[in-house]
Amino acid sequence: MDLLSSVISLGFVAQVLRLMTPFYLGASAANFSERGGVINISVEGFMNLSAFSFAVISILTGNVFTGFILAVLVNLIFSIMFGYFTVSLKINQIVTGVGFNLFIAGLTKFLLVYIFSSSSNTPRFEGLPELSLFKNVPFFGLFLTDYITIFCFLLIFISVYILFKTKFGLRLRSAGENPAAGESLGIKIRHYRYYGIFICGFLSAVAGIWMASNQNSYSDGMIAGRGYIALAAMIIGKWKPVNIFFACLLFSAFEAFEISLQISGSDIPSQLIQMLPYFITILVLIGFIGKTKPPAADGVPY
Amino acid sequence: MKIIFTALFTAVLCFSFNACGKKEAVNESGKETETSAAPKKVGLVFDIGGRGDKSFNDAAYKGLEEAKEKLGIDFEVIDPGDGSDRESALRKLASKKDVGLVFGVGFIFTDDINNIAKEFPDKKFACVDYSIDPSKQIPANVEAIEFKEEEGSFLVGVIAALNSKTKKVGFIGGMESNLIRKFEDGYKQGVKYADPDCQVLSGYVSVSPEGFKNPGKAKEIALSQYNSGADIIYHASGLSGLGLFEAAREKNKFAIGVDMDQQKEAPGFVMTSMVKLVDRAVFNTVKDFTENKFTGGIKTFGLLDNGVSYVYDENNKSLISEEIILKTDEAKKKLSAGEIKIELK
Numbered sequence: 256m257d258l259l260s261s262v263i264s265l266g267f268v269a270q271v272l273r274l275m276t277p278f279y280l281g282a283s284a285a286n287f288s289e290r291g292g293v294i295n296i297s298v299e300g301f302m303n304l305s306a307f308s309f310a311v312i313s314i315l316t317g318n319v320f321t322g323f324i325l326a327v328l329v330n331l332i333f334s335i336m337f338g339y340f341t342v343s344l345k346i347n348q349i350v351t352g353v354g355f356n357l358f359i360a361g362l363t364k365f366l367l368v369y370i371f372s373s374s375s376n377t378p379r380f381e382g383l384p385e386l387s388l389f390k391n392v393p394f395f396g397l398f399l400t401d402y403i404t405i406f407c408f409l410l411i412f413i414s415v416y417i418l419f420k421t422k423f424g425l426r427l428r429s430a431g432e433n434p435a436a437g438e439s440l441g442i443k444i445r446h447y448r449y450y451g452i453f454i455c456g457f458l459s460a461v462a463g464i465w466m467a468s469n470q471n472s473y474s475d476g477m478i479a480g481r482g483y484i485a486l487a488a489m490i491i492g493k494w495k496p497v498n499i500f501f502a503c504l505l506f507s508a509f510e511a512f513e514i515s516l517q518i519s520g521s522d523i524p525s526q527l528i529q530m531l532p533y534f535i536t537i538l539v540l541i542g543f544i545g546k547t548k549p550p551a552a553d554g555v556p557y
Numbered sequence: 558m559k560i561i562f563t564a565l566f567t568a569v570l571c572f573s574f575n576a577c578g579k580k581e582a583v584n585e586s587g588k589e590t591e592t593s594a595a596p597k598k599v600g601l602v603f604d605i606g607g608r609g610d611k612s613f614n615d616a617a618y619k620g621l622e623e624a625k626e627k628l629g630i631d632f633e634v635i636d637p638g639d640g641s642d643r644e645s646a647l648r649k650l651a652s653k654k655d656v657g658l659v660f661g662v663g664f665i666f667t668d669d670i671n672n673i674a675k676e677f678p679d680k681k682f683a684c685v686d687y688s689i690d691p692s693k694q695i696p697a698n699v700e701a702i703e704f705k706e707e708e709g710s711f712l713v714g715v716i717a718a719l720n721s722k723t724k725k726v727g728f729i730g731g732m733e734s735n736l737i738r739k740f741e742d743g744y745k746q747g748v749k750y751a752d753p754d755c756q757v758l759s760g761y762v763s764v765s766p767e768g769f770k771n772p773g774k775a776k777e778i779a780l781s782q783y784n785s786g787a788d789i790i791y792h793a794s795g796l797s798g799l800g801l802f803e804a805a806r807e808k809n810k811f812a813i814g815v816d817m818d819q820q821k822e823a824p825g826f827v828m829t830s831m832v833k834l835v836d837r838a839v840f841n842t843v844k845d846f847t848e849n850k851f852t853g854g855i856k857t858f859g860l861l862d863n864g865v866s867y868v869y870d871e872n873n874k875s876l877i878s879e880e881i882i883l884k885t886d887e888a889k890k891k892l893s894a895g896e897i898k899i900e901l902k
Contacts, residue, residue, distance in 0.1 A: 266784040270777055286884040373609020374636045375770070375796050379822075470772050471803055474796055475607070514781045517726075517760040523579050525733060 267511060273469070274507035276404050277302065277462045277478075281485030282492065282499045283414055284458035289494060290418060291451025292431035293341050294442075294554040296352035299482025300359035305330045307363040310377045310473035311370060315533040319383050319468070327460045333359075335458030338449045345556035349497050356547030364475050375475050382468030403465045410458075414496035427451055431550035444557055484532075491539050493547050502539075506532055596657035596680075599624070599843055600650030600797055602643060604663030605769050606796040607636040612816040613795060613835060617662045617685060618659040620839030627840075628847050631655075644878065645668040651677045658846045660839065664688040665737045665766060674699045681851050683842045686736060702838045702853045705738075706863050707743030707899045708892055709831040709865030710791070713813050714747020716829055716867065717789045718755040720811070720882045727782035728759040729801055731769040731794030737761070740793035740815070740831075742901050750888065750897065758782045762797050769795035776800030783808045788826060793814070802826065811876070818868045828876050830868045834858065860893050 281298045288295040295301075308329040313322030333355070340351045391400040399405055417422050418424040429437035430447040438444050459482070466481075467473045482508055492499030509532040516528050540547075601621060603614045610664035622631045633656065635646040643661070647669055650659045657680060661670045664686040674682045674696040687701035695701055717726040728744055730737040745757050760778040762768035774795035779790055783804060790805070792798040798815065802823040805812040811821065814830030838858055845851045858864020869882060893896045 257776060264784070266781070270781065274596065274777065323618075359687070368636075371609070374603075374607035375610045375614075376799065401630075466773060469803075470776065472799060474770065474772055474799060476767070476770045477772060481773075504769075511777070514760060514778050518758045518781055520758070527760055529761075529764055534791065545559055 256481070266514065270511045270514070271504065271507045272404055273401075274510050275351040275503050276401070276407055276465055277411070277481045278463035278485050278488055278503040279407050279500055280403075280458050280465065281482050282489040282503055283410055283496065284455040284462065285486055285489045286414070286460065286492075286494055286496065286499060287427075288420075288451045288455035289430045289489070289553050290550055292428045292434060292550060292552045292555065292557065293338075293448050293452055294348045294352065295337070295452065295455050296349060296483075296486060297337065297359070298357035298455070298462075298485055299478055300352075301330055301333065301456060301459035302463035302466065302482050303363055303478045304333060304359045304474075305460035305469035306477060306557055307366070307463075307473050309464045310380065311366070311465045314377060314380045319381065323464055326455060326464055330460035330463075331453060334452050335449075337394045337456075338452045341556065342445050342448045342452070348554055348556070351389065361478075363473075367473075367475060375495055377473045379472050382471045383464075401465075403468075405463060406461070411496055411500050418496065423450075430557075434552050434555075448557070452464035484536075487536050487540075489551075490547055491536070493551060505535065505539075509535055531554070562592075569678070586706070594681070596653075596655045597630060597847070598653070598656045599630055599658045599660070599846070600656045601632060601634045601660040601662065602637045602646045602650065603634065604665060604795075605766050608634070610796050611819065611822065612798070613833075614662055614871040616817050616833070616835035617660065617839050618838035619869070621843070622845055623836065623840050624843040628844060630843060631845060644673065647673045647682075648676070651680050657681060658683065658843065658851070658878055660685065660842075662763060662835075663687075664734070670699055671696060677700070681846060681853075683839075685838060687855075693841075695854065697853050700842055700851065700853050702842065703855060704833045704835075704838075704855045705857065705859035706793075706831070706833065707739045707746075707901060708860045709833065709867060710740045710743030710793075710869050711747035711750070711892060711897075711899055712860075713791055713829060713831045714744040714887055715751040716750040716877060716881060717744075717791060717813060717887050718751035719884060720828065720877065721752075721787075721789055723786045723788045723826055724752070724754055725756045725758060725786040725788065727787035727790035728757055729775055729778050729782075729790060729792040729794050729798070730759070731775075731792075731797050732766050733761045733764045734770070737793050739901060740791075740800075743793055743899050746899055747888070751884065754797050758785055758787050762794055769797055772797050772800035772803070776804045779804035779812075780808065783810050789813060790821060791831070793831075798822075814868075820868070820872050824872070827873070829873055832868055834866075834867055838864065860889060 285295055305326045309322045309326035312325045313319045340346045341348045371377055383401045386402050390393050396458045426442045427447050430444045434444040488502040488506055489499055492502040511533050513528050515524055606614055608614055626629050637643050637646040650656050651673055659682050661684045666684050667688045669681050670684045681698050683700040685702045730741055730743055741759055748755050748757050762771050762774050775794055779801040782790055789811040790801055792801045793815045801812050805826040806823050811828045812826055814827050816833050818826045819830045
C-alpha cells in the first residue's frame with residue numbers, strides 16, 4: 256500500500272526524470288558516434304572526465320559557467336584524440352575506448368590527489384542554478400527545475416531532426432552505414448566520423464556536468480557505471496532517438512522502483528530488488544524487442 | 558551482432574576491473590629480513606574511498622599522524638583504489654624491511670590480512686573492523702580491531718526518534734553486509750526503545766563495495782525517504798553519505814553522520830554523528846607495538862571505553878534539547894550495564 260502510493264506520486268516522477276538525465280545524455284552521445292560508424296564505449300570515461308573538470312574549474316575559478324564551458328572544451332580535446340586514434344590511425348575502436356576509460360579513471364584520481372590532496376572527492380561548490388520559470392506552474396513546477404533535464408526532452412526532437420531531416424544527418428548516417436557509397440558521392444567520410452565523435456564528446460560532457468552539479472562536488476568513481484547503462488539503453492533503443500529515450504526511461508523507472516521497494520520495507524531480499532534493472536536489460540537483450548541491428552559499418556575503420 | 562556483444566562484454570570487463578591498471582610490482586624481499594634492529598615503521602592500506610573521505614579512512618590517518626607526533630614513528634600509506642589491489646598493497650608494505658606493523662582499514666581486508674599474515678609470520682598486522690568468523694582462527698600476529706557500532710547506532714537512534722516530528726526516520730547503508738547490518742540493527746532498536754511508534758525506512762545503495770562510493774544513488778534514496786515522510790536520516794555508507802547531506806540541504810531536513818564528526822559537510826543539517834574512534838584504536842595499536850606489548854587477538858571498542866559514541870558539542874547544541882540528551886545518556890547507562898541487549902540478526 257505504502258509502495259503503491261509512493262510510486263504514484265510526483266516525487267516518483269521527478270526522481271525517474273532525474274535518474275534518466277545522465278542515461279539519456281550518455282546514450283544519445285554514444286548514438287551520434289555510432290551513427291557515424293565509430294563505437295565509443297568510453298562514454299563512461301568521458302562523463303567522468305567532464306564531471307571532474309567541471310568541478311575542478313568551478314572551484315578554482317568560482318564560476319560554474321566558466322566551469323561548464325571549459326569542461327565541454329576539455330571533452331572536445333579528448334574527442335579529437337579519440338577521433339585521431341580511431342579514425343585517422345584506424346586503431347580498433349573498442350580497444351581505444353577501453354584505453355580511454357582506464358586512462359581517464361587514473362588521470363582524474365591522480366589529479367584529485369595532486370590538486371586537493373584527497374583521493375576521494377573535491378570540496379563542495381554550488382552547482383548550476385535552478386530554473387525558476389516553471390516554479391509556480393502546478394505539476395510541471397515540481398520536476399522542470401533543471402535546465403539539463405529540460406534539454407534532455409528537447410534533445411529527443413533535436414536528435415531526430417539532425418539525424419533524419421538534415422543533409423548533415425544523412426551524410427553522418429552514410430558514414431556509419433556504407434562509407435564506400437558515401438565517399439563515391441563525394442562525402443568526406445572521415446570528417447563526418449569526427450563530427451559524430453565531437454557531438455558524442457559534447458553530450459557526454461553535459462551528462463558528466465549534470466552529475467557533478469547535482470552532487471555539488473566530484474567524487475572518485477561517481478559515474479558508477481551509468482555510461483555503460485547508457486550504452487545498453489542505446490542498443491535496446493535500436494539506435495533511434497525516441498526508442499532510446501524510452502529505454503532510458505525504463506531503466507530509470509526500475510531504479511526508482513527499486514528504491515521505493517526497499518523503503519517500503521518489503522520482505523523481498525534487497526539483492527533481488529537491486530538486480531532488477533540489470534535483469535530487465537538481459538531480458539530485453541535476449542529478444543523481447545526483436546532483432547537489434549546496428550549501423551552496418553559500425554565499428555569498421557574506414 | 559558480434560560487435561555488440563564484444564562491446565558489451567568489454568564494457569562489463571572494463572567496469573569491473575576499472576582500477577586494476579594501477580597494480581604495483583611486488584617484490585618478495587620480505588622473507589629475508591634478518592636485520593639487527595627491529596623494524597619500527599608502520600604501514601597502512603586504505604579502504605575504498607581512500608584518503609579525504611572525511612570519514613573512516615581519514616580517522617585512521619589521523620591516528621597515524623598522532624602516533625607520528627607523540628611516539629615518533631614513521632609511517633607509509635597506500636591508497637589502493639578498488640578491487641584486487643588490496644592484497645598486493647598489503648604484501649608490498651609487509652615485504653619492506655623497515656616496516657614492522659601493517660594496518661588494513663576496513664572489513665574488506667579480513668581475508669587478505671589472514672593470508673598475508675601467514676606469509677609474513679615475523680611481521681605484525683592489524684585490521685580495523687575485522688569481520689570475525691568463529692569457525693576460523695585469527696593468526697597469532699593479527700590484531701582484530703572491532704567496534705560495537707550497534708551501541709553507538711542505538712544511541713543516535715534514540716536521538717533521531719525523540720527529535721522526529723513525523724515519527725518516521727530513515728537509514729541508508731552502503732554495501733549490504735554483516736558490518737552495515739550491525740549499524741542498522743542497533744539504530745532500529747534504539748528508535749524502537751525511545752519511541753515504539755516511530756517507523757524506520759531503510760535502504761541500501763548496493764550489494765557490492767561500490768555502494769560506498771555512489772553519492773548519486775544515495776542522494777536519490779535519501780530524497781525518496783524524505784518524500785515518504787522521514788525527517789531524520791542516519792547513514793553508514795562512507796563516501797556515498799555526501800549524497801545524503803546534499804539531499805538534507807535540498808529538503809531542509811536532518812541527517813546523522815557516521816564514523817567521524819560530519820557536521821562540517823552540511824552545517825546546520827547534521828544533527829549529530831555516530832563516531833567510531835578509529836583514530837584512537839589505530840594509535841593504541843601503534844603504541845602497543847612500539848612498547849613491544851602487541852598481543853594480537855580481538856580488541857573490542859564499545860561504549861564503556863568511549864570507542865563508540867555520539868557527537869554533542871557547541872555546534873549542534875541548538876538542534877538537540879537537553880532533555881533528549883538526558884534520555885540518551887540514560888540509554889547509554891543501561892546499555893553499558895547490560896540492561897538493554899541489542900539483538901544482531
